[in-house]
Amino acid sequence: MKEVLLTGTSGYLGHALAKMLEPQFELKRLTARLAEIQPESLHPDCVIHLAGALRHRETECFETNFLGFQSLLKGLAHPKIPIVYFSSRAVYAPHSEPLQEDSPLASAEAYGQSKIQAERLLLASGHPFLILRPTLIWGWNGEQAGRSFIAQAAKRLMRQETLTLYLPPRNHDSLYVQDLARWLPSLLSPGPHWNQAFNLAAPPTDFHTLILRLAQEVERQCGHSPQIQFQPGPPARAPLLSLAKFRQTFPQLGWTPEAQILKALVQGLKALPE
Numbered sequence: 245m246k247e248v249l250l251t252g253t254s255g256y257l258g259h260a261l262a263k264m265l266e267p268q269f270e271l272k273r274l275t276a277r278l279a280e281i282q283p284e285s286l287h288p289d290c291v292i293h294l295a296g297a298l299r300h301r302e303t304e305c306f307e308t309n310f311l312g313f314q315s316l317l318k319g320l321a322h323p324k325i326p327i328v329y330f331s332s333r334a335v336y337a338p339h340s341e342p343l344q345e346d347s348p349l350a351s352a353e354a355y356g357q358s359k360i361q362a363e364r365l366l367l368a369s370g371h372p373f374l375i376l377r378p379t380l381i382w383g384w385n386g387e388q389a390g391r392s393f394i395a396q397a398a399k400r401l402m403r404q405e406t407l408t409l410y411l412p413p414r415n416h417d418s419l420y421v422q423d424l425a426r427w428l429p430s431l432l433s434p435g436p437h438w439n440q441a442f443n444l445a446a447p448p449t450d451f452h453t454l455i456l457r458l459a460q461e462v463e464r465q466c467g468h469s470p471q472i473q474f475q476p477g478p479p480a481r482a483p484l485l486s487l488a489k490f491r492q493t494f495p496q497l498g499w500t501p502e503a504q505i506l507k508a509l510v511q512g513l514k515a516l517p518e
């Protein structure tokens with residue numbers, strides 16, 4: 245695989261992935277808006293499609309995640325270009341058990357619906373594909389901290405603002421942005437894992453314990469005493485992703501220890517200008 249076209253490179257995930265891919269591949273960054281791509285104008289050997297509207301940009305989800313992806317597909321000059329599509333855990337219907345890749349797809353939200361429609365478009369396109377469904381992605385990417393609750397919590401603790409955590413505590417899965425970047429060359433390699441969907445997450449952790457460890461890291465690096473309060477909250481919404489298929493297919497890929505991720509996150513945020 246020579247030329248890899250990466251979309252969404254200015255974003256949080258795109259920044260981390262571009263850094264990892266650049267030494268190993270001929271990396272092309274899509275600079276146009278998705279809607280402006282000319283038909284059959286793109287000749288990459290592979291596409292990694294990240295450009296998208298996240299959940300908080302609800303009104304843009306259909307336009308960017310579905311119509312924008314349709315425009316990208318039309319822009320490809322050849323019918324058999326491998327495409328890695330970044331979907332989301334948001335595609336799944338509520339489920340009491342950990343979500344398997346073949347769990348029912350249904351979403352009440354614009355974000356999840358637009359990702360389901362884009363996945364269907366990809367399946368119908370005839371291009372070889374890899375659908376990746378990550379959970380919440382967090383951690384320092386070399387330049388940005390992302391939009392996750394954990395990043396927002398770190399900023400609040402560093403500003404010595406009170407952080408509120410909901411009771412009862414709950415398990416949550418998340419994924420370190422640099423782990424995903426590190427895994428990418430293996431995911432891109434040829435093999436029987438193509439033309440499938442994969443859940444991407446780290447093993448679930450107790451969310452309160454994670455935030456309390458984050459507070460300890462802030463205290464260690466900034467000298468601030470954490471200000472955390474607890475209050476009863478709504479029941480946990482998101483079920484966990486099953487990692488069985490990912491573990492079985494890529495047994496060599498592991499996860500970075502949490503302490504290292506927290507240290508890098510706080511160090512990165514500390515170095516940012518006020």
Ligand SMILES: NC(=O)c1ccc[n+]([C@@H]2O[C@H](COP(=O)([O-])OP(=O)(O)OC[C@H]3O[C@@H](n4cnc5c(N)ncnc54)[C@H](OP(=O)(O)O)[C@@H]3O)[C@@H](O)[C@H]2O)c1
Pocket residue numbers: 251252253254255256257258276277278279293294295296297298308312330331332333377378379380381382390392
């Ligand atoms: N972050 C997570 O926790 C997470 C979890 C699961 C899945 N994902 C998926 O991973 C992908 C990347 O997420 P992210 O966190 O990196 O998002 P992000 O920081 O918001 O970045 C989105 C990227 O898409 C580009 N983009 C948006 N609309 C576009 C358009 N119409 N034409 C061209 N480029 C456009 C943005 O460029 P501009 O800034 O120039 O608009 C930006 O580079 C998304 O598809 C998201 O759904 C993310």
